[in-house]
Amino acid sequence: MGKIWFYMISIGIVGSIITNNLGELNKVILNEASKGVEFAISLAGVMALWMGIMNIAKDSGLIDKIGKKLNPIMRRLFPSIPKGHKAMSYMVMNMALNMVGAGNGATAFGLKAMEELQTLNNKKDTATNDMIMFLVINISSIQIIPFTMLKIRLDLGAQNPSDIIFTTLFATTMSTIIAVISCKLLQGRKR
Template sequence: MGKIWFYMLAIGILGSIFSNNLGELNKVILTEASRGVEFAISLAGVMALWMGIMNIAKDSGLIEKIGQKLNPLMRKLFPSIPPGHKAMSYMVMNIALNMVGAGNGATAFGLKAMDELQTLNHKKDTASNDMIMFLVINISSIQLIPFTMLKVRMDLGSQNPSEIILTTLFATIVSTIVAIITCKMLESRRRYR
């Protein structure tokens, strides 16, 4: 990933040199870098709130109770994970944070879930079906309340930043269903077992 970023930056800098826009590039770097920092700081409060809520929910046992309620669905989606395994609680926390639009906060739980899923993986150099299914659900991610997008829309002056909630919910439900069905269809093929 670092190489990709390096090449993108190098191509942009070389392109601005050859097109005599180096001054414009410097201006954009200086103004946009500060806006990026401002945006990151403004999102930090939302992320801190949801991470704190999820850690309290985990410590209080609420995540375990939610996990038990979701257990029939999670067992169908992840059949090879043993009952009570840590990976399941990390996946539930990740999915819950993604559902409320705190995707950046969900990343830590997603990484922990992948670490735990790797302990169950028999082929350490190949992703297991459960790892792939979790990644697919994580990427498609049903969004009940897309807080990050609401914050972006609010910062950019939208008159009604919450008008996207229903369309976002519909789109993410459809994308998640399609992703799960596709993943399950590929799992059933011998080539992908």
């Protein structure tokens, strides 16, 4: 990925030199970099709030209760994870944060879930079906409240930033269902 970014930046710089737009490139870089920092700082509060809530939920046992309610679904999606394994609670926290649109906050729990799933992996250089299914669900991710998108729409002056909630929920639910079905079908194939 680093090489791709290097080539894209290099081509952009060389192209701006050839077209004599280096001054414009510098202006865009400086303006957009400051906008990126402003956005990251404004979003940090929302992320900190949700990370804090999820840690409280984990420490209070709420995540375990949610996990028990989701257990029938999680058992079907992740059949080879032993009952009570840490990976399951990290996956539940990751999915819950993704559902409320705090995707950046969910990353830490997703990484911990993958670490725990790796402890169950006999072939350390190959992803297990459970790892792949978790990644597929994580990427497609049902969004109940897309906080990041709402924040962007609010910052850009949308009259009603929450107009997208229903369509986002529908689209992400469909993408997750299709992703899970596709993953299950492909898991049954011989490699």
